[in-house]
Amino acid sequence: MLFIDNQTVQQILTIGDAIDSQDTAFRGLVDGAAIHRPRIDMYVPTGREEDYYRWGTMEGASRDLGVFAIRMKSDIVSWPEDENGNWTEEKHCVEPGTYCGLIFLFSTVNGEPLAIINDGELQHMRVGAGGGLGTRYLAREDSRVVGMLGSGGMARTYLRAFCNERPIEKVRVYSPTKRNREAYAAEMMDLLDIDIEPVDDPESAVRGADIVSTCTDAMQPVFNGEWLEPGMHVTNLGGYELDETVFKKANVIIRQGIAGAKLEEDPRIQYGRGHSPVAFVAGTEEEMKRLPPSGGGMRRFSTSSYPTFTDVVNGVVDGRTSRDDITLYLNGGNQGLQFAAVGKVVYDKAREMGLGHEMPTAMFLQDIRD
Numbered sequence: 001m002l003f004i005d006n007q008t009v010q011q012i013l014t015i016g017d018a019i020d021s022q023d024t025a026f027r028g029l030v031d032g033a034a035i036h037r038p039r040i041d042m043y044v045p046t047g048r049e050e051d052y053y054r055w056g057t058m059e060g061a062s063r064d065l066g067v068f069a070i071r072m073k074s075d076i077v078s079w080p081e082d083e084n085g086n087w088t089e090e091k092h093c094v095e096p097g098t099y100c101g102l103i104f105l106f107s108t109v110n111g112e113p114l115a116i117i118n119d120g121e122l123q124h125m126r127v128g129a130g131g132g133l134g135t136r137y138l139a140r141e142d143s144r145v146v147g148m149l150g151s152g153g154m155a156r157t158y159l160r161a162f163c164n165e166r167p168i169e170k171v172r173v174y175s176p177t178k179r180n181r182e183a184y185a186a187e188m189m190d191l192l193d194i195d196i197e198p199v200d201d202p203e204s205a206v207r208g209a210d211i212v213s214t215c216t217d218a219m220q221p222v223f224n225g226e227w228l229e230p231g232m233h234v235t236n237l238g239g240y241e242l243d244e245t246v247f248k249k250a251n252v253i254i255r256q257g258i259a260g261a262k263l264e265e266d267p268r269i270q271y272g273r274g275h276s277p278v279a280f281v282a283g284t285e286e287e288m289k290r291l292p293p294s295g296g297g298m299r300r301f302s303t304s305s306y307p308t309f310t311d312v313v314n315g316v317v318d319g320r321t322s323r324d325d326i327t328l329y330l331n332g333g334n335q336g337l338q339f340a341a342v343g344k345v346v347y348d349k350a351r352e353m354g355l356g357h358e359m360p361t362a363m364f365l366q367d368i369r370d
Contacts (some may be wrong), residue, residue: 002356018129027339036060036336060336069340132161134329147209151175151184155215214241230324250328257333293333
């Protein structure tokens with residue numbers, strides 16, 4: 001049994017491995033070799049007026065990989081509102097700046113617990129790799145310019161994924177805080193040796209791009225779909241970042257997979273509240289008012305009718321068919337399976353390289369039937 005920390009994941013996991021592992025694992029959904037359970041959260045009041053406790057899990061397994069993974073997060077969450085009435089999400093565990101997210105990896109051959117993995121680095125890589133996967137199959141082969149909205153960790157991983165799949169030469173990045181977009185530009189220019197320009201508004205980032213990427217924690221659309229131009233490829237991070245015009249202008253819309261679970265009617269279950277697709281929520285009516293409703297983005301309307309990644313790779317539907325197509329890849333869904341696929345890569349490499357902290361497997365077994 002291994003404990004694998006973020007530093008080890010960063011050392012051994014490449015963005016190419018993360019993309020390739022998902023490309024392979026998702027194909028198992030077609031023939032029954034793979035399965036996943038979408039994210040479901042649970043909210044409990046903290047006793048304070050400004051926040052909630054949130055527990056979240058998602059699971060996935062693959063017969064071909066021989067592993068099952070469950071990812072969990074334990075967060076204190078709040079949703080500050082700016083002067084324009086827009087919500088963002090803040091979260092921490094124990095204190096601001098620290099977080100608790102873990103991936104538990106098990107063998108589906110004998111049930112053995114294989115690893116516990118810090119989820120921070122792997123989480124960024126698996127999500128960014130999803131954006132890279134959409135780029136692999138939908139963006140124009142000669143895409144060279146990226147319009148990036150957001151300057152956090154996900155924006156960094158997404159850009160690495162785009163550069164892995166296309167000959168990117170230029171990036172224009174916008175985020176509301178000037179020093180953040182400038183820091184992003186300096187860091188990623190040094191890392192990737194490409195030209196990165198921080199810009200003062202989202203339109204300047206989007207206009208003229210080949211690939212447009214939204215990597216924010218916003219709970220409302222972050223750019224105007226009227227800015228899209230023929231041939232662009234668009235991908236997102238959150239479910240609220242895209243306005244309805246993006247969907248109307250896109251010629252090809254592909255979703256990565258099933259992102260939310262539909263459960264039987266239950267007064268404890270809420271959909272699209274507080275950044276959660278599905279959640280069991282405790283609390284009084286007054287306490288529940290803290291959870292903001294979904295914003296003006298794609299979760300205002302159903303995306304379940306759009307074809308999935310597996311439909312494209314299996315020829316059920318076409319992807320891009322012309323240079324002028326505007327393509328949209330909804331980078332959500334299959335999350336639990338992503339953790340199984342990328343977690344298996346990390347585990348195998350850690351074993352091969354003798355990395356990680358070894359723990360006796362016997363510590364996690366018992367002789368009392370559960």
